[in-house]
Amino acid sequence: MPSAIIVGSGIAGLFAAISCADAGWNVQIVTKSDPSDSSTNFAQGGIAGILDKTDGAGIESHIADTLKSGDGHCDEAVVRGIVEEAGDRIRDLLNIGVKFDEEEGGGFDLAKEGGHSSHRILHSKDATGAEIERALMQAIENNSNISLLPNHLVVDLILEDNETEIHDIVGIWCLDLDAEEMHTMAADAIILATGGAGQLYSHTTNPLVATADGAAMAIRAGAAVKDMAFIQFHPTALAAPSLTKAFLITEALRGHGAVLLDIETHQKWKAGSSTIAGGDIEDPSSLSFTLKHSPLGSLATRDIVARAIDSELKMSGRDFVYLATEHLAHDDLHKSFPMIAEYLKTIGLELGVDPLPVSPAAHYFVGGLEVDHVGRVRQKGIHHYMRRLFAIGEVACTGMHGANRLASNSLLEAVVYAHRAAKYVIENPPTEGEEVNAIDLPRWRADKLSTLREHGHLRHDREAIQATMTHDVGIVKRDYRLQRASRRLALLADEVDRIWQRCKPTRDLVELRNLILIAKEVCYASIAMKVNIGLHWNDDLI
Ligand code: SIN
Secondary structure, three states, X not given: OOEEEEEOOOHHHHHHHHHHHHOOOEEEEEOOOOHHXXXXXXXXXXXXXXXXXXXXHHHHHHHHHHHHHOOOOOOHXXXXXXXXXXXXXXXXXHHHOOXXXXXXXXXXXXXXXXXXXXXXXXXXXXXXXXXXXXXXHHHHHOOOOEEEEOOEEEEEEEEOOOOOOXXXXXXXXXXXXXXXXXXXXXXXXXXXXXXXXXXXXXXXXXXXXXXXXXXXXXXXXXXXXXXXXOEEEEEEEEOOOOOOOOEEOOHHHHHOOOEEXXXXXXXXXXXXXXOOOOOOOOOHHHHOHHHHOOOXXXXXOHHHHHHHHHHHXXXXXXXXXXXXXXXXXXXXXXXXXXXHHHHHHHOOOOOOOOOEEEEEEEEEEOOEEEEOOOXXXXXXXXXXXXXXXXXXXXXXXXXXXXXXXXXXXXXXXXHHXXXXXXXXXXXXOOOOOOOOOHHHOOOOOOOOOEOOOOOHHHHHHHHHHHHHHHHHOOOOEOHXXXXXXXXXXXXXXXXXXXXXXHEOOOHHHHHHHHHHHHHHHHHHHHHHOOOOEOOEOEHHHO
């Protein structure tokens, strides 16, 4: 039986696993934590897509919105291909058992988010990702061709030791975090679905596992990357002073009518002050500072809204702006956003009653491993794809998102590429004598490595990376700050490398090694960008 290793357990990894297993492949899903720790599980908004393939106008408008949000940097053919495939893949999800909200009279209840010109987002209340994970995990549990290895952290990819120019990935070294043992695993196809890199920043909507592991291990194995300067900050992460971790307030809430206001304007609006336009007005949309940046106001694309908030915060010296929901129908709000309402209660806020303090947080890694239309990873320096290696979901850069991802397009891209990569793998099984075997692979060499005695400095180095990225390689960049960041990151990389050479790997150390590599890539890519486009904004380029 041919075998596939899938690294990561979000929508892309699980969907690809089911597809390969259904075709008779032996699949191992390797995930470094609990499967539910994926970014998918935290996705609130939903999956954008036109279900009816005959709805030409709907498809064209989804394509147009995606291209506009991508600020002229999308690969139009890729966008078209994905948007046209949306109906089929969403139906696959429905067949697997995903439940999207429906309207009372029939048909799906479609939401709208920033940059979308119409309602086209399928969702499950405000916890769509969790619903998708639930259904996919259930299908995995019922599939005897799939085994799931939680608490297993892939450290590096194994390259076939041959003289050929094209790198052949034949296995992984994987740290069993419970047994503290390194395993050598072989497979005929290795699919990276490891998600993003939100942990590069101090404030992120991503889970703790988002440490760019897949991108880093593939780069070390010779993979090419693309568009690394484009880090998407979600405009509205809850920023209550008591919170230690960012909590996402879905953009669908703004699609439902919530409005971003600076604190002074909010106070005046609540007081019914006549010093604000119109005085005593119900809906505060016309009062939003975001209108200075786009006529779409609070519902402009994320790059614009995040920068608008950033500028507001720099001018006011405050830590947050307000997201106002007080003008919206209370019961309807609570029915549509029950998870958010519940969470807000735990910190003493009531949806529809209290203004919500929000600020931008790192959310999505638009760049990543450069892949073709089936997720094959390009090798750096040559126009060939590495053998047996695939990347899907956030770790990959397909060209769909351009310089700024349109909201709710990521789950769609993930499921389309999971399907395509699995199909390619299934249709290209190893020929006789080509199968890989763990017995033939080199073992991880731990000789002479000592056990890390102190972990404190690993945490400090991680915090130093996050501080540097947040302050110097964040929403708005400057030349001198990028240069400063590149010097600091180079020093940190040296330190981390010293520890790596001496010590046995632990989760903290492996993640730190991955984070510093990707931080440098983002910083260098930002220095190299000489135009302001989408999510890359350098004040010195104006
Ligand atoms: C959101 O719900 O606002 C996030 C969805 C996304 O990032 O596409």
